[in-house]
Amino acid sequence: MKIHPRHYPTIILAAFVVFLLLGLLLGFSPERGGEGGGRGFLFLLEAVA
Amino acid sequence: MTAKTYSLAKSRRAIQWIGVIGAFVLGLRHIMPGEASRGGSFDSFCPFGAVETLLPYILTGHTLKTTNLLNFSIMLGVLGVALVAGRAFCGWMCPLGAIQDFLAAWGRRLSGERNHMRGKASKARFPIHMPAAADKYLRYAKYLILALILVASLYAVYPPLYEFCPVRAVFGFKMTTLLWSVLITFIVTSAFVERAWCKYLCPLGALLAIFNKISPLRLVVNHARCNGCGRCDVECSMGIQDVPERLRDAECIQCLECLETCARDDSLSLKLGWK
Numbered sequence: 388m389k390i391h392p393r394h395y396p397t398i399i400l401a402a403f404v405v406f407l408l409l410g411l412l413l414g415f416s417p418e419r420g421g422e423g424g425g426r427g428f429l430f431l432l433e434a435v436a
Numbered sequence: 437m438t439a440k441t442y443s444l445a446k447s448r449r450a451i452q453w454i455g456v457i458g459a460f461v462l463g464l465r466h467i468m469p470g471e472a473s474r475g476g477s478f479d480s481f482c483p484f485g486a487v488e489t490l491l492p493y494i495l496t497g498h499t500l501k502t503t504n505l506l507n508f509s510i511m512l513g514v515l516g517v518a519l520v521a522g523r524a525f526c527g528w529m530c531p532l533g534a535i536q537d538f539l540a541a542w543g544r545r546l547s548g549e550r551n552h553m554r555g556k557a558s559k560a561r562f563p564i565h566m567p568a569a570a571d572k573y574l575r576y577a578k579y580l581i582l583a584l585i586l587v588a589s590l591y592a593v594y595p596p597l598y599e600f601c602p603v604r605a606v607f608g609f610k611m612t613t614l615l616w617s618v619l620i621t622f623i624v625t626s627a628f629v630e631r632a633w634c635k636y637l638c639p640l641g642a643l644l645a646i647f648n649k650i651s652p653l654r655l656v657v658n659h660a661r662c663n664g665c666g667r668c669d670v671e672c673s674m675g676i677q678d679v680p681e682r683l684r685d686a687e688c689i690q691c692l693e694c695l696e697t698c699a700r701d702d703s704l705s706l707k708l709g710w711k
Contacts, residue, residue, distance in 0.1 A: 392696075395692065398521065398653060399529070402520040403516055403517050405515045407513030409512060410509030413509075415507075417476035417506045425437045425690075
């Protein structure tokens with residue numbers, strides 16, 4: 388499918404914002420972790436297991 | 437090429453300026469007291485900080501000092517762009533890339549080129565082209581740096597690039613002697629060699645390069661229309677030669693200057709899809 392070049396900036400900005408929000412929704416925010424903190428994936432997996 | 441009334445280059449410049457101003461604002465916030473308590477330090481907004489802190493986080497459950505979980509969200513945003521359009525983050529959104537573009541343009545202007553004619557080889561003395569042999573091998577340096585940083589991150593307390601980070605040198609305002617030398621080197625090399633940091637040193641660019649091969653939003657060439665004039669080669673800030681044959685090159689930062697420069701309608705076009 389051909390894309391008009393004028394839509395290119397909108398597409399990449401939208402991709403950035405959507406994935407950034409996805410990250411924040413997944414809990415990757417400073418409030419959850421704090422500097423030098425957070426819980427590792429392995430620890431989370433352990434907790435789930 | 438589509439209607440000339442719309443300028444991709446102007447849109448790109450606008451987005452780059454937003455990135456640069458955003459980085460300066462974060463830098464100003466960085467020199468104010470208690471920044472970490474207001475949602476993360478300067479480094480926690482760096483997408484590459486996520487790469488630096490990923491292995492320690494997986495193995496120990498803690499991010500490195502000055503980084504936090506926000507780095508992963510920012511990196512997800514960058515990966516989102518990469519999944520859709522390859523290294524477009526480098527060409528459009530990276531504040532460091534933008535500063536390099538501005539410095540190269542100033543270098544060109546100061547060394548003899550008043551008005552740049554799109555698609556015409558510059559008569560300016562700077563930026564120079566590296567000798568082809570050196571250029572070819574130096575481009576592998578960024579992959580080596582990425583590998584070294586991943587290994588070093590396992591033993592680090594601070595992100596391995598912390599002391600040498602050019603983003604902190606350009607935007608951070610908290611300068612050390614080392615950061616001053618990084619800043620001066622960055623300014624000089626960027627004015628002398630176009631996108632030197634992106635070509636040879638940037639580990640984030642090295643990481644995103646793979647996405648150029650798999651992203652669905654890409655440039656395609658219509659060989660029936662392309663007459664091989666080479667205008668696109670002249671405009672490529674990453675120094676890619678024979679652009680129409682190397683549209684999925686790992687070095688391409690998807691700035692689309694080639695598309696903007698192409699004088700023949702429908703010779704280069706943007707396509708969504710893998711086929």
